[in-house]
Amino acid sequence: MLELFILMVERVGIIILLAFLLVNVPFFKQILLSREKWTSKLVLIFIFALFTFISNLTGIQIANNEIIPSNILTDIASNTSIANTRTLAIGVSGIVGGPIVGTAVGFIGGIHRMLQGSSASSFYIPSSVLVGVIAGLLGKKVAQKNKFPSPLQGALIGALVESVQMFFVMLFTSDNLTHGIELVSLIALPMIILNSIGTYIFLSILTITLKQEEQAKAVQTHDVLELAAQTLPYFRSGLNETSSQEVAKIIKHYTKVSAISITNTHQILAHVGAGDDHHIQDLELLTELSKKVLQTGEITVVHQKEGIGCQHPDCPLEAAIVIPLIIQDEVIGTLKMYFTDADQLTHVEEQLAEGLGSIFSSQIELGKAEEQSKLLKEAEIKSLQAQVNPHFFFNAINTISALMRRNSEQARELLLQLSTYFRGNLQGARQTLIPLQQELAQVDAYLALESARFPNRFEINFNIEPGLEDALVPPYAVQILIENTIKHAFLGRKDANQATVTISSNQDIITISVSDNGIGIPLDRLPLLGNKQVGSEKGTGTALENLSRRLQNLFGSKATFKCYNRIEGGANFTISFPHHKSEA
Known part of the structure; x- marks a missing residue:
């Protein structure tokens, strides 16, 4: 034996x-x-x-x-x-x-x-x-x-x-x-x-x-946060030669890639790293690889030198990831990450590229939104945009940073949710009405970030009438009601906090209601909510007032804003307005 x-x-x-x-x-x-x-x-x-x-x-x-x-x-x-x-x-x-x-x-x-x-x-x-x-x-x-x-x-x-x-x-x-x-x-x-x-x-x-x-993913997540913070000021000015050159240098510094290239739809805007002697800005895009990504809008990975398509005989680049930069479903350019050793292009680098593409697209869109905001005629939306709490962004970043050592996959998912949330903010700032499904996607991103920050602190249930996905609602309408409940209804309680969001229609009227089992509304504040600013330790008190005023400006007397204390405990906030459907 x-x-x-x-x-x-x-x-x-x-x-x-x-x-x-x-x-x-x-x-x-x-x-x-x-x-x-x-x-x-x-x-x-x-x-x-x-x-x-x-x-x-x-x-x-x-x-x-x-x-x-x-x-x-x-x-x-x-x-x-x-x-x-x-x-x-x-x-x-x-x-x-x-x-x-x-x-x-x-x-x-x-x-x-x-x-x-x-x-x-x-x-x-x-x-x-x-x-x-x-x-x-x-x-x-x-x-x-x-x-x-x-x-x-x-x-x-x-x-x-x-x-x-x-x-x-x-x-x-x-x-x-x-x-x-x-x-x-x-x-x-x-x-x-x-x-x-x-x-x-x-x-x-x-x-x-x-x-x-x-x-390795955790380290990359930390670097991505640093990278995003440093590239934001440049991409907010748009996709141009100056901003692209600075961004390419920053990406090259924070990643292990051999070279970074950024293009618009017809020419190279910046190239930093290996091959910069012949990958020169202002050149027309000659490679089929770039054209393919611009046409399909999909990330493309090549592991062979031939796949890059560079005709220079001494080009040292052997592998590449090409990421589309997308704004409102339109490809406006590409981010290309090159490697002189094909073995360096791993699954981790592919995930990093995907995250960077989403972040940079959002940053460029932010710049466009800021430019377009000067032309907005809806004063109420401007007012609401100006009151977005900057602490939410920093709290979300801190939450992601804390998670990346313990659960890098969840940190990556929250990073994408943060991108979704702020992209929704940008879209909401440009429109007076958006489809309900777009508003709910924004709410999902917000709740994911808040739940990661306060795990098991609250439970939000949704009861949505089928067929209302294309119904048009004011941007932030559902989010503001939920955010108000989370901030004010459950003060001092760490569990058993529940709220129900009900969305229904009746005789061409949409009704959105948020009920909670919280502490209720002080009687002296009850008649003021929705009519005046009501300050508190948790906020300025302007969100509900702005929501109510926007409803009145959009729909006049056909819109209502109501709030009351429930007999069984907690509070209820309800808004209603005419039912319009998206044409798209």
């Missing part, structure tokens, strides 16, 4: 070595991070099926309870059994890829094992499939969201599935049950122990590698 244990350690070492090499391949990392996609599952099935082939071919022959020296096992005699790491490969495939991957790998590995022997080995097919199913289901059950089971949990699963395999070997490896028991007594303990250890090491390698990936 000791000799078998030592020989099996060598076989497990081969699988672990392959695993270590595999998880350091950027392509495999991307597959692991997107393993719920069918294309990723197919790749995982292919990879782990190869592992089962290697395990079967490098197994240890056993005949009459004696180890038979051998090399590559392409053909196994009917009176011979083998000890191998096939169950380790199948079990890990199920833990990593789920029951579908585990089942497929088990089926392929079982067929290959049967083909090595005779028809008497056909029991390896159902046993291997069962191993894959059990590992997949248990791995999926104990794994946390978007994570893998811990190495210890994986070790226990590994021991269990190898025990299942040993049970099949004992029953079906020979017509004589006594022979089966003798064989299992020889190989069971070392195989169960090593399968458990192998699964533990495999998951440890995965966990450490992906943790390093998360740490």
Whole structure:
């Protein structure tokens, strides 16, 4: 048994070595991070099926309870059994890829094992499939969201599935049950122990590698916040040569890219870094890569020098990410991140590029909005825009900064929500009426940011009549009512805070109502809300007044603003106005 244990350690070492090499391949990392996609599952099935082939071919022959020296096992005699790491490969495939991957790998590995022997080995097919199913289901059950089971949990699963395999070997490896028991007594303990250890090491390698990936994302999130703060003043002045040159320098400083290029729809505005001797501003856009992104509006990634399309013979650039800069569904230019080493272009860099593209598009749109705001005739919207609380932005940034070390993925999502929120502010500042679905998207972004800042502090429920998605509402109408409730209704309470948003229509009138179970409205303030500024510790008191005045300016006597204390406790704010639908 000791000799078998030592020989099996060598076989497990081969699988672990392959695993270590595999998880350091950027392509495999991307597959692991997107393993719920069918294309990723197919790749995982292919990879782990190869592992089962290697395990079967490098197994240890056993005949009459004696180890038979051998090399590559392409053909196994009917009176011979083998000890191998096939169950380790199948079990890990199920833990990593789920029951579908585990089942497929088990089926392929079982067929290959049967083909090595005779028809008497056909029991390896159902046993291997069962191993894959059990590992997949248990791995999926104990794994946390978007994570893998811990190495210890994986070790226990590994021991269990190898025990299942040993049970099949004992029953079906020979017509004589006594022979089966003798064989299992020889190989069971070392195989169960090593399968458990192998699964533990495999998951440890995965966990450490992906943790390093998360740490890299956290560092990038911090850099993105710094970068966004420094580029904002330049992009607010628009997409031009001066602003693009300064922004390109800032991006190059904060990222690991070899060169940064910024273009509009017809020429290079700036190029900083490798290749700046021939990638010169003011040149016409000659590359098909840039034209493709401008036409499709989609991020494009190329890993080959030929894909960049540069005709200069000594161009050092080997890979690139091209991100469209989009304003109001119109591509106005591109941001190009170049690499002199294609291996430097990883999944982390792609995610960084996607986030930067969204932020820069918002910053350019902010600049356009500021320019257009001079021409706005609606004084009430100007007034409301001037009262946007700047502390909300800084509070959101602080929340994201606090999260990026603990949960970089959530920090990235909140960064995108922040971009959505301020883009909604810009759109609302240009229009007097917007579709309800656009207003609700703004509200969702606001609530996501507030919930991250105050987790489990409040619960907002929505009751929206179907068919009102295209109904036109004043910008910020729903948001202001919800924000007012969060700020004032739940003072001093950290739990059991609930509010319900009800949106309905009746006889061409839209009604938006927000009810809460809070502390209610002081009676001396009740008649003033919506009519005058009512100051408080939490704000200036102008938001409700401006909302009421905008309703009157837009709809006259057909609009109403009401607030009252509910008999069961808490308060209710209700606005109503004529029902108009968006033509688009």
